[in-house]
Amino acid sequence: MNVLTGGKLKLVQAGLRLITETRSLTSLGLRELAREAGLNPNTFYRHFKNLDEFGLQVLGYIAADMKSGVRELRQMAESSEQASHDTVTYVYHYFLANPAATTVAVRELHGPSPLLRKALEAQLNASAREMAEDIIERQLVNAVPPETIHEISRMTIRYILFRAMDYIEKPEQREAIQRETERFINRQFRGAMLDNLSQGDIETLMKESS
Amino acid sequence: MNVLTGGKLKLVQAGLRLITETRSLTSLGLRELAREAGLNPNTFYRHFKNLDEFGLQVLGYIAADMKSGVRELRQMAESSEQASHDTVTYVYHYFLANPAATTVAVRELHGPSPLLRKALEAQLNASAREMAEDIIERQLVNAVPPETIHEISRMTIRYILFRAMDYIEKPEQREAIQRETERFINRQFRGAMLDNLSQGDIETLMKESS
DNA sequence: TCCTTGTGTATACATGTGTATACCGTCAAT
DNA sequence: ATTGACGGTATACACATGTATACACAAGGA
Numbered sequence: 001m002n003v004l005t006g007g008k009l010k011l012v013q014a015g016l017r018l019i020t021e022t023r024s025l026t027s028l029g030l031r032e033l034a035r036e037a038g039l040n041p042n043t044f045y046r047h048f049k050n051l052d053e054f055g056l057q058v059l060g061y062i063a064a065d066m067k068s069g070v071r072e073l074r075q076m077a078e079s080s081e082q083a084s085h086d087t088v089t090y091v092y093h094y095f096l097a098n099p100a101a102t103t104v105a106v107r108e109l110h111g112p113s114p115l116l117r118k119a120l121e122a123q124l125n126a127s128a129r130e131m132a133e134d135i136i137e138r139q140l141v142n143a144v145p146p147e148t149i150h151e152i153s154r155m156t157i158r159y160i161l162f163r164a165m166d167y168i169e170k171p172e173q174r175e176a177i178q179r180e181t182e183r184f185i186n187r188q189f190r191g192a193m194l195d196n197l198s199q200g201d202i203e204t205l206m207k208e209s210s
Numbered sequence: 211m212n213v214l215t216g217g218k219l220k221l222v223q224a225g226l227r228l229i230t231e232t233r234s235l236t237s238l239g240l241r242e243l244a245r246e247a248g249l250n251p252n253t254f255y256r257h258f259k260n261l262d263e264f265g266l267q268v269l270g271y272i273a274a275d276m277k278s279g280v281r282e283l284r285q286m287a288e289s290s291e292q293a294s295h296d297t298v299t300y301v302y303h304y305f306l307a308n309p310a311a312t313t314v315a316v317r318e319l320h321g322p323s324p325l326l327r328k329a330l331e332a333q334l335n336a337s338a339r340e341m342a343e344d345i346i347e348r349q350l351v352n353a354v355p356p357e358t359i360h361e362i363s364r365m366t367i368r369y370i371l372f373r374a375m376d377y378i379e380k381p382e383q384r385e386a387i388q389r390e391t392e393r394f395i396n397r398q399f400r401g402a403m404l405d406n407l408s409q410g411d412i413e414t415l416m417k418e419s420s
Numbered sequence: 421t422c423c424t425t426g427t428g429t430a431t432a433c434a435t436g437t438g439t440a441t442a443c444c445g446t447c448a449a450t
Numbered sequence: 451a452t453t454g455a456c457g458g459t460a461t462a463c464a465c466a467t468g469t470a471t472a473c474a475c476a477a478g479g480a
Contacts, residue, residue, distance in 0.1 A: 007457065022322050027237050031437065040459050045439080047457090081409055106320045110375055112232050155394060158372060159365070165320055184365060187401025190412065194400045195393075199291055202400065203353075205415065217427070241467060250429050255469080257427090422480085429474075436467075444459075450452085 008047040010037040015058055016100035024107045025055050025116065055116055059108070062101040063123045066094075083140050084185040087131075088160070092178055095164040102164050109161070124161070128154040144192045152188045159184055218257040220247040225268055226310035234317045235265050235326065265326055269318070272311040273333045276304075293350050294395040297341075298370070302388055305374040312374050319371070334371070338364040354402045362398045369394055 014036035015028055030051060034041040048054040095102045108116045109124070132153035136146055144152075160181060167177050194202055224246035225238055240261060244251040258264040305312045318326045319334070342363035346356055354362075370391060377387050404412055 024234075024237075024322050027322070029437065030439090041437095042439085042460085043458055050438090107322070110316045110320065112234050112237070112317070151390065151393070152397075155369070159369065162368060162372060180361065183361070183405075184398075187362075187405070188394075188397050189401070190404045191397025191399070191401030193412070195397070202403070239467065240469090251467090252430085252469085253428055260468090424477105424479085426477085427475090429472100431470105431472085433470085434468095437465080438463105440461105440463085442460085442462105444457105446456085446458105447454105448456105449454090 007037070007039055007043050010039060011044065011047060011054070012058055012061065013037070015054065016104070019104055019107070020100045024111060025058065025104050026108065026111055026113045028054075052113075052115065055108075055113065056119065058104065059116060059119055059123075062104060063119075065098065065101060066105075066123070066127070081186060083135070083138075084182050084189075088178055088181050088185070091160055092164070092167050092174070092181075095167060099168050102161075102168060106161055106165050124157055125154065128157045131157065141189050141193075144189060144195075148192050148195065152185075152192060155188065156185055217247070217249055217253050220249060221254065221257060221264070222268055222271065223247070225264070226314070229314050229317070230310045234321060235268065235314050236318065236321055236323045238264075262323075262325065265318075265323065266329065268314065269326060269329050269333075272314060273329075275308070275311060276315075276333070276337070291396060293345070293348075294392050294399075298388055298391050298395070301370055302374070302377050302384070302391075305377060309378050312371075312378060316371055316375050334367055335364065338367045341367065351399050351403075354399060354405075358402050358405065362395075362402060365398065366395055 011033055014033050015025070018028060018032065018036055019025055028051065030044050031041045033054075034044055044054075048057065105120060105123075109120050111117060129150065132146070132150040135141060135149050135153070141149065163177050163181060167174055170177075197205070221243055224243050225235070228238060228242065228246055229235055238261065240254050241251045243264075244254055254264075258267065315330060319330045321327065339360065342356070342360040345351060345359050345363070351359065373387050373391060377384055380387075407415070
């Protein structure tokens with residue numbers, strides 16, 4: 001049984017709630033958690049060996065959740081422009097719907113715990129790989145070699161996560177952030193098409209097209 | 211007198227030392243700090259009102275230091291490729307030489323304290339503005355409108371900071387990270403040159419050049 | 421000379437923390 | 451019907467934390 005019930009669920013939810021407010025996963029206290037969950041402090045031990053295990057488990061659930069979310073992303077899209085727009089829209093909406101999970105991910109990705117950092121990085125790389133393979137399979141940008149697509153995917157995933165906090169916290173900037181992210185992606189891929197051209201080549205190319 | 215002396219200096223240094231190890235600025239304790247500094251816990255109060263003020267001051271010193279470092283960046287560079295290479299080299303070396311300051315910046319940029327976050331963001335935006343104005347003044351990429359240069363600068367600054375932790379912690383990846391970052395910047399600017407072209411335009415352009 | 425100011429120390433207190441031990445109800449299996 | 455695991459509780463302990471008050475001592479100006 002992998003699903004959360006009862007006290008364990010309450011504790012995890014309490015953790016996510018606290019994190020969204022002001023805290024970070026690694027700074028949560030056992031008593032604090034129990035208090036927020038409305039349980040006796042010692043109940044914590046019924047479900048987790050210590051706080052590290054708690055953190056890892058929370059991360060695990062978040063990862064599973066995100067993964068199932070991203071999987072739904074495999075949709076139709078005619079062009080790469082279209083794809084980037086759709087993807088960005090979807091991902092940001094996901095972040096907005098799961099602010100706690102997003103905050104955890106952003107905070108702990110550079111947080112003080114090497115354990116959590118490693119786990120999160122693996123998770124991000126997996127997402128990036130999926131994204132890249134999707135792009136390659138659907139031949140959205142076949143002018144760019146696969147390895148470059150993977151690299152850009154990794155960058156993009158991180159950039160989006162980076163902007164996610166602002167997206168969540170500053171509603172009036174959401175549209176701007178989303179468009180900015182789309183520009184980011186498009187410039188990366190378009191720029192990558194010119195990777196093997198020298199700067200001189202590009203300058204003459206630009207003059208020709210004007 | 212803006213320079214740090216005696217106990218105050220010791221406390222700030224202790225803070226930076228602790229942060230580089232495992233901690234984050236906002237999670238530092240007053241007693242912990244004093245212990246690391248070899249001082250009596252209450253000496254802390256002689257210099258700082260509370261831990262928030264301590265954090266802000268530390269950030270202030272870091273910001274001042276970084277600013278003076280970045281200012282030295284205004285150097286000669288023939289082309290934008292050359293400039294991006296030089297800049298990236300310099301910035302990463304700076305990070306390497308100031309791991310504590312870098313770690314603080316990365317951690318707190320998305321950390322739990324809104325106060326520190328705001329302060330850091332302002333600092334980053336200032337750096338990005340400087341970078342953009344430098345690029346514009348020296349006409350390194352005059353095919354791209356100023357507003358776009360500013361946008362790319364903001365993205366770049368954040369991306370570099372993002373990668374800084376890996377750069378510091380994984381020596382064997384440093385070269386790779388640096389080259390990756392250069393590609394990032396070049397693709398952004400090259401991609402931006404094509405901003406006002408449709409996807410069809412680009413495809414024909416690519417075919418012509420082959 | 422005295423007095424103030426700056427810096428560091430010592431002691432003390434209330435509060436919060438992680439953890440250990442022991443107790444209790446529910447419920448399913450034997 | 452008894453047993454044992456599971457989830458939850460109560461009490462207690464040792465320790466760390468932020469903070470308040472009071473003391474010490476050096477340097478400098480009046």
